[in-house]
Amino acid sequence: MAQCCRQPKPPAGLYWPGTVVTYTIVVSNTGVAASTDASGDELVDTLPAQLSLLNANANSGTVTTAAGTVHWNGAIAVGASMTLTIQAQVKYGTEGISVGNQATINYDGHQTGVHDTSILSDDPALAGAADPTVFVVIDEIFPNGFE
Numbered sequence: 001m002a003q004c005c006r007q008p009k010p011p012a013g014l015y016w017p018g019t020v021v022t023y024t025i026v027v028s029n030t031g032v033a034a035s036t037d038a039s040g041d042e043l044v045d046t047l048p049a050q051l052s053l054l055n056a057n058a059n060s061g062t063v064t065t066a067a068g069t070v071h072w073n074g075a076i077a078v079g080a081s082m083t084l085t086i087q088a089q090v091k092y093g094t095e096g097i098s099v100g101n102q103a104t105i106n107y108d109g110h111q112t113g114v115h116d117t118s119i120l121s122d123d124p125a126l127a128g129a130a131d132p133t134v135f136v137v138i139d140e141i142f143p144n145g146f147e
Contacts, residue, residue: 015099015136016137016138016139016140017092017094017095017137017140018089022085022086022087023085024083024086025103026081026082026084027042027076027084028076028081029076033078034075034077036108037075038106038113041071041073042061042115043070043084044106045069045101046069047069048099050137051088051089052068052088052089053070053086053088054087055087056070056086056087058072058083058084060076061074070084070086094137096137098135099135102120102132105119105121120132
């Protein structure tokens, strides 16, 4: 049923403490049957400790957040997709740390009303499937080149 990708949208590809990171996750129904809103979350993204969740919204379904975790629930018609946008701020004191993030997508592949399949989101900029999105927090950038 699902294909998933995520990609951060950084300013010039650089993140430093205080920077807002925007993740865009697109989940597409490539199957032959509608993906129903089965019991439980269809998508869960627990942000890494280096990020503070600011907000999350989707173009369909229901988004809830709690303790740095984003939950999405909803149905996706055959051939349709859902886009989820998550914004988080890089915490101070994280310079030099590699920050990886990946969502889990759950769906009912057998149309029984219960999730029976899970996949991980994939960074489309990397070869292969199920790659987390990773960036390294740098020291603050000074626009003039001066500290």
